[in-house]
Amino acid sequence: MITEDHVRQLAPDAASAKAGTALAVLSKWKGLAKHTEAIWGYCQGSGKDPYFTRVDVQQWAFQCTCPSRKFPCKHGIALILLWVRQPNQFSSQEMPSVVSEWIQKRRQKEQAPAEKNPTEKSKNTSDASTKRSEARERSVRDGILELRQWIADLMRTGMMHLPSQAGSFHENMAARLVDAKAPGLAAMMRQVGEVNVFEDRWPLQLSKHLSKIYLITESFLKEDQQSPLFRQEVRQLIGWNTSKEDVLTGEAHRDEWLVMARRMEEQQEMNAEYIWLYGRNKARMALVLNFYFGAQRPLHSLVPGMAINAELCYYSSLMPLRALIKEPYTPTSFFSPAGLSDLEDAAGQIAQQMAVFPFTNRIPLLLKEVQLIRIQKKWHVRDAGNRILPLCNDPEECWKVLAWSGGASMNALVLFIQGQWRLESVWNTSEIISCWT
Amino acid sequence: MQTGNPTEEEILKTVQLGTSRYLPSIDQYPGGLRALLQQLPADDREDFFIKCCASYFAYAEAGITFSISNEEPFMAPQESKSYASASFSSLLSLLGNQQEEKPLLYFLIQTLHASGQLAPPQQVPALLSMAIMEREPWRQRFLEVCGERGKWLASLNAEWSMLIRSESVSEEDWKTGTKEQRLRFIKQLREEKPDEALQLLLTAFNTEPAAMRSELLDVLSDTLRESDIPFLEQQLQDKSVKVRDTAYALLRMIPTSTLVKRYAENLSQGLEFSETRDLTLQKQKRIRIKSFELQDEEVFRSGLQKISSEKGKADHVYWMEQLCCWVPPEWWEQHSSWSLEEVVQSLRKEKETVGLAHAMVTAAVLFESKHAAVVLSKAFPGKFPDLFDLLTLHECFIQWRHADESNKRSVLVYLLQRDADIQLWPAELMQEVLAWLEKSPYSISIAEYGMLALRMPDHFYAYLQSKVQDTDMRRYERAYFATRATQMMSVMERKKQIQTISNL
Known part of the structure; x- marks a missing residue:
């Protein structure tokens, strides 16, 4: 099932992919062996003893005795590449104890979360835990009140002075939100700092971000008026985690x-x-x-x-x-998903989702038979009705997609992210091409 | 976010001035939203404005409207060739543009090109970006493995468009085209109909600006003929120094031009050829530079430097060396009735005349004298890489074999880079190269070891393997060579893999 292209994408970075490919030669390996669950082999590195590399071929997990902190390491990539290219070079064997123990541990670990649960629950009900969550509740509330005051002050005085403090005006507030145990809001504040204050009409972008944050805090302060699920969503945005x-x-x-x-x-x-x-x-x-x-x-x-x-x-x-x-x-096996052929329907889905939860920040849309077109050096996706939506992808990603599609209709996964559209992947009946990497 | 939207203009004005100086209004908000906002509970002016803002932006996002574009789609032309296999494309995507990977990348492109297959379309943008950094013939090869889609993409992207610049130009371009198109037209005409091109130059030359005149002359350099001499001599009277210099440079390249004859005449005046018998009664040939005054002003006008720029070298010796650069090497044989080997041998004997032998290297390259290149490279093995282009690969190998230690590296690197096509080297030579590298493993770079491995006959794999296993790790050179041997084995395996995939 796995292809060389998949292996390349499994690599943590381009350097590892290249190093792995260079190592995917028989002269570097000894004792190549396979089993239904794993493959393994010894790779001669620069040291005296060869590295022992093993791969769980059911879950695509790797382990190697090399000191690399990358995962998978180049030896892991090389071992799979060899297996994909020359499976007959691997002799069928029973797993040695070191491999079978590792596989066994992995399988046990996969079952572990369900067993761990009762103890976790009992922990949550403990007094200490209650005290901690009450303290956090207070801390977040205080942080939110301070944030709302900060936004209101900014709106009162106006934003004309902000370009002189570009990139730093939000930092103090973001740090205070971290202290207040509201990491989600702190992350949103950092996004505020990414608004380019030297671009035309930047105050609109900034007010869009800030007013959204303000409304999230409003929802939190009035959460007793919200449904439990809505409350939970808002809390997740603020920074409460679900285990x-x-x-x-x-x-x-x-x-x-x-x-x-x-x-x-x-x-x-x-x-x-x-x-x-x-x-x-x-x-x-x-x-x-x-x-x-x-x-x-x-x-x-x-x-x-x-x-x-x-x-x-x-x-x-x-x-x-x-x-x-x-x-x-x-x-x-690979299959080709169906999508919407009319952008109006896609817009309808977005409106529907925004109506349910207005703070949704990533909405995926599957589009069918759209074209990638370039109008005045800007990239767009166009449906059969000639409706276009502008893309915010890097040009390199769009050139890659255009090269693949040749301008013909294709299926596309598009993300709606905070008012912008980003092409994530395109596909036909036999393959899928990711825009990233 | 569109401009000119009244709601956005209102928000923009408010956030710029601040609510303390500007009282925000919702009159400009869309009707349905405005009705809702009027009932919105708020603590104060800022609270109200921020909530209005948030509501407006959510409202705008939820009610996306699309523009319509009837622009014609750009469709890629059909490919007549087939795409390479998935394994091939996966290998291609893993070979980057880094120096160490370059030899294998070239080999992969060469194999793809030779098999008439195409790189997968999604990899075409990366290949086009590499192609613009390459020289010919690789640029063309990269483009060809990108197929029709590559050319189509290059026509859409300004960065890549240089790869498909139209080569065909018409007479209309000569009359109304850009400077580049006009030069391309005359070059094309010169290659196809040299006399017509010369005629066209004769009629139009004087009406062109000086810079263009010089460039038009330059176009002739690759296809110079004896019949060009009158036209070029005419340009020696041009008022532009640049045009005159170009005309002189071109005349210097034609052995039968008056200028070259003049150089030869002056050279003969400054030299004395003699033959004596030594004590063993063997003939001794000797060439001496006479001390004389060069009176020919035309020679100086053509570019000969009057004052010696080298310390300790007399002006008259310096003149002779310059003249020697511009006289065909065959002249020496005709003038002295000695063989060129004897001439070179005589020149090497004296400290004063050895410079003439070196200058003859320039002449051999200028007049593309293969015979002189062979003689000179035998006399100075490996010393003048400029000569190698005139020699066969086998002759270059002989050069490497006889070169002294200091020149061996440069000859080897030249040989590795000489041909665009990666071909196997003779086993005997490869054995010698490896034996030398075993002793001096640091002589070439890691990338050059990769290039060497690609030229290695298959049976050297076993040799390399023996070097990897038989390693005395206490000796740095041997340990380093063992590492390089491993690298070369890896390159050989990957090369074989490429060959196997291409044959599938």
């Missing part, structure tokens, strides 16, 4: 899920990984969102075009989208 264990004990949705797109975004000192999935039978989208610090290992080895048979658990929400994958999952 993964809680999510994973919720309803599981089994389906064949196609990886539609994957994109890493740098957010402060961490990387956010957005994996967009589409369920074949229920015809619904899911977003798997992971955060990584430094060289932390990605949770899943999923790349666009891969399809898996898996159970997903959605975070409870007014419009469930964010989800967690319940492991284990098994690979399945």
Whole structure:
């Protein structure tokens, strides 16, 4: 099922992909072996002893004795590449104890969250925990009041002076929100700082961000008037987390899920990984969102075009989208999802979702038979009725898509992000092309 | 966000001035929204304005309207060739533009090109970006593996458009085209109908500005003929120094021009050829530079420097060396009745005349004298890489073999870069090169080791393997060569992989 292109996308960066390819030669390897669950081999590095590399071929997990902090390391990439290219070079064997123990541990770990849950719940009910959550409640409320005052003061005095403090006027407030234990609001404040105050009509962009934040805080302060789900959504935006264990004990949705797109975004000192999935039978989208610090290992080895048979658990929400994958999952064949052919219908979906929850910041839309066109050096997607929507992608991403489509109609996954449209991937009946990377 | 929207103008005005100086109004808000906002509870003016703002932006996002564009779509032309296999494209995407990867990338492009296959379309933008950084013939090869889609994309992107600049120009371009088109037209005409091109130049030349006259002359440089001499000599009277210099430079390239004959005449006046017998009664040939005054002003006008720029070198020796650069090497044989080998041998004997032998290298390159190149490269193995272009690959290998240690590296690097096509080298030479590198492994770069591996016959894999296994790690050179041997083995394997995939 896995292709060389998938392997390339599994690499943490271009350098690792290249180094892995260079190592994917038989002269570097000894003891190549395979089993239904794993492959393994010894790779001669610069040291005296070769590195022992193993790959879980059911879950695409890697382990290597090399000191690299990258994941997968170049040896892992090379081992899979060799396996994809020359599977007959791997002798069928029983797993050595070190590999079978590792696989066994992985399988046990996959079952662990459900067992851990009762203890977690008992923890949450403890007195200390209640005290902590009350303290946080107070802290967030105080922080929010201070933020509202700050925004109101800014509106009172006007924004004319802001360009002289470009990039820094929001920092103090963002830091205070972190102290107030409202990291979600702090992140929104940092986005405020990204508004280019040297662009035409920048005060409109800024007021759009600030007024939205203000309205979120208003919703929080009046949460007793909201439905429980709405309240929960607002709290998540402010920075309250839902534990993964809680999510994973919720309803599981089994389906064949196609990886539609994957994109890493740098957010402060961490990387956010957005994996967009589409369920074949229920015809619904899911977003798997992971955060990584430094060289932390990605949770899943999923790349666009891969399809898996898996159970997903959605975070409870007014419009469930964010989800967690319940492991284990098994690979399945590629399929081509259907989409909307009329942009008016897409706009209708957005209006519907905004009406349910106006603070929604990423809405995925599957479009059918649209064209990529360039009007006055700006890129657009056009439907059969000649309606166009402007894209905010980097030009390189658009050139890649145009090269692939040749100007012909294609299917597209478009994200509606805070009033802008971004093309994430395009596909036909046989392949999917990610705009990112 | 569109401009000219009254609601947005109102918000803009408010946030710029501040609510303390400007009383915001909702009169400009859309009707339905305005009715709702009128009932909005608010603590104060700022609270009200911010909520109005947030409501408006949410309202605008939820009610997206689309523009209509009837612009003709740009559609890529059909491809007549087939696309490379997925494995090929995956390999291609992994080979970047880094120096170390370049040899394999070139080999992959060469193989794709030779097999008449195309790179997958999504990789075309990256290949076009690489192509604009390449020189010919690689630029063309990159473009060809991008197929019709590559040319189509290049026509849409200003950055890549240089790759498909139209080569065909018409007579109309000569009359009304840009300077570049006019030069291309005359060059094209010169290649196809040289006499017509010369005629056209004769009629139009004097009406052109000086800079253009010089560039028009330059167009002739690749296709110079004896019949061009009168036209070029005519241009020696041009009022522009630049045009005159170009005309002199071109005349210098024609062995039968009056200018070259004049150089030869002056050269013969300054030289003395003699033959004596030594004590063993063997003939000794000797060439001496006479001390003389060069009186020919035309020679100085043509570019010969009057004053020696080299310390310790007399002016008359300096003149002779310059003249020697501009006289065909064959002249020496005709003038002295000695063979060129004897001439070069004689010149090498004296400290004063060795400079003439070096100058003859320039003449050999200028007049593309293969015979002189062979003689000179034998006399100075590996010393003058300029001569290698006139030699066959085999002759260059001989150069490498006889070059001293200090020149061996430059000859080897030249050989690695000489041909665009990556071809296998003779096993005997490869064995010698590897034996030398084993002793001096730091002589070439990592990328050059990669280039060498691509030229290695298959059976050298076993040799490299033995070097990897048989390593005395205490000796740095051997350990380093073992590492490079591993690298070369890897390149050979990947090369084989490319070849296997291309044959599928």
